[in-house]
Amino acid sequence: MTNKHVVNAIDAPETAKQANIAELDINIKVNYQQFTLAIDLSIPLTGITGIFGHSASGKSTLLRAIAGLEKSLLGSITLTNNALASNTLVNTEQGYYLKPEHRQVGLVFQNSRLFGHLSVFGNLEYAVKRCKNSQLNLNEIIELTELSNLLAHRVDELSGGQQQRVALARAILAEPKLLLLDEPLSALDQHSKSQLLKMMLTIQKRLNLPMLYVSHSLAELQQVCDNLLVLAKGKVVNFGNIHQVIHQFNRYKENDIIEHQTSLSLPIKAINAHHGLTTLVLNDKQDIYLASDEDFQQQTYLRCFILASDISISLTEPSNSSIVNHLLGTINAISHRDNSVLLTVQCGTQDFFVTISAFSQQRLSLSIKQPVYLQFKAGAVRTFIH
Numbered sequence: 001m002t003n004k005h006v007v008n009a010i011d012a013p014e015t016a017k018q019a020n021i022a023e024l025d026i027n028i029k030v031n032y033q034q035f036t037l038a039i040d041l042s043i044p045l046t047g048i049t050g051i052f053g054h055s056a057s058g059k060s061t062l063l064r065a066i067a068g069l070e071k072s073l074l075g076s077i078t079l080t081n082n083a084l085a086s087n088t089l090v091n092t093e094q095g096y097y098l099k100p101e102h103r104q105v106g107l108v109f110q111n112s113r114l115f116g117h118l119s120v121f122g123n124l125e126y127a128v129k130r131c132k133n134s135q136l137n138l139n140e141i142i143e144l145t146e147l148s149n150l151l152a153h154r155v156d157e158l159s160g161g162q163q164q165r166v167a168l169a170r171a172i173l174a175e176p177k178l179l180l181l182d183e184p185l186s187a188l189d190q191h192s193k194s195q196l197l198k199m200m201l202t203i204q205k206r207l208n209l210p211m212l213y214v215s216h217s218l219a220e221l222q223q224v225c226d227n228l229l230v231l232a233k234g235k236v237v238n239f240g241n242i243h244q245v246i247h248q249f250n251r252y253k254e255n256d257i258i259e260h261q262t263s264l265s266l267p268i269k270a271i272n273a274h275h276g277l278t279t280l281v282l283n284d285k286q287d288i289y290l291a292s293d294e295d296f297q298q299q300t301y302l303r304c305f306i307l308a309s310d311i312s313i314s315l316t317e318p319s320n321s322s323i324v325n326h327l328l329g330t331i332n333a334i335s336h337r338d339n340s341v342l343l344t345v346q347c348g349t350q351d352f353f354v355t356i357s358a359f360s361q362q363r364l365s366l367s368i369k370q371p372v373y374l375q376f377k378a379g380a381v382r383t384f385i386h
């Protein structure tokens with residue numbers, strides 16, 4: 001198999017091996033009658049990596065292959081901890097297959113099967129007993145998954161969100177080197193989703209546990225993922241830093257999966273409680289204003305995105321406008337789509353994506369290399385809380 005996708009293929013000069021980061025080397029084919037998954041990819045095991053794609057693109061099949069649940073797999077999967085230690089999970093050429101229970105890979109599904117007749121504590125205790133040489137502190141995991149008040153409850157009496165927290169705790173207590181999450185939030189309401197996303201982030205950081213997280217929701221992935229893998233029809237279409245992958249999708253004419261947007265992670269410069277505005281540093285000359293949220297107090301940087309349809313263009317600096325954000329930039333790409341035009345405007349080193357009508361583009365005679373002002377309201381900058 002060729003065209004191996006490497007870490008942040010887009011701009012990272014260093015591979016995970018060079019940086020001594022654990023890595024999952026995948027070179028596999030899974031053949032079904034009507035579908036083939038063919039992946040040749042090295043995934044650096046840092047933070048949370050999102051796996052995104054249309055239905056039936058092969059996301060769950062990939063996770064099942066890593067977990068050891070795919071019988072019809074050909075190829076190899078190796079978990080490399082550092083330059084010196086690697087752990088082959090499967091290598092069909094060598095006739096090697098490590099059983100799922102020996103892979104040190106945890107799995108949380110949409111409907112994780114718990115022991116319904118046992119209490120929450122009983123379920124967690126079972127996981128601890130199965131894990132030899134347990135290093136984790138059970139109380140810490142109970143605290144991280146906010147289960148202290150539920151320990152005596154039978155799990156079949158819990159809500160979906162509570163059950164998923166038990167499933168998460170149980171998976172972690174098996175002390176995996178890698179945690180796979182397959183649509184763990186899809187059956188939950190918005191409140192439980194936010195709670196679990198925050199929990200996943202905290203757990204990832206506190207335990208330094210790498211996660212691969214499959215979701216249909218780009219918004220969920222944007223809240224927690226550092227890297228994004230996009231699959232289509234069983235193949236990798238893109239992999240790398242999540243912001244860069246989203247920006248590359250903006251540029252694909254055939255993109256039918258990601259809404260055109262500018263995706264950013266920026267440091268917080270100031271929180272102006274009086275005006276309810278927060279300032280983010282875009283570069284040494286330009287800031288971005290957005291509406292404050294009390295949770296920003298605990299943050300040093302924010303992930304945010306601005307839809308391309310929420311930004312407009314002005315040829316002169318809008319000095320008498322109520323719109324707080326105006327950034328000077330240079331048009332470096334113009335792409336026509338039906339009656340609209342997608343502009344890429346560079347401000348400092350950051351690309352912004354702007355959709356305007358073809359009518360406006362003609363009226364303003366916009367062309368490549370032209371300086372323009374971007375304008376967007378503070379409310380157009382959408383954020384996620386960590």
Ligand SMILES: Nc1ncnc2c1ncn2[C@@H]1O[C@H](COP(=O)(O)OP(=O)(O)OP(=O)(O)O)[C@@H](O)[C@H]1O
Nearest residue numbers: 032033034035053054055056057058059060061062
């Ligand atoms: N055991 C199986 N036998 C035959 N075909 C299968 C089997 N498991 C999965 N497939 C096929 O493989 C393809 C990919 O399925 P998969 O569940 O990996 O997709 P997915 O991207 O996770 O989809 P979704 O987002 O809908 O869950 C589908 O066309 C599915 O029908």
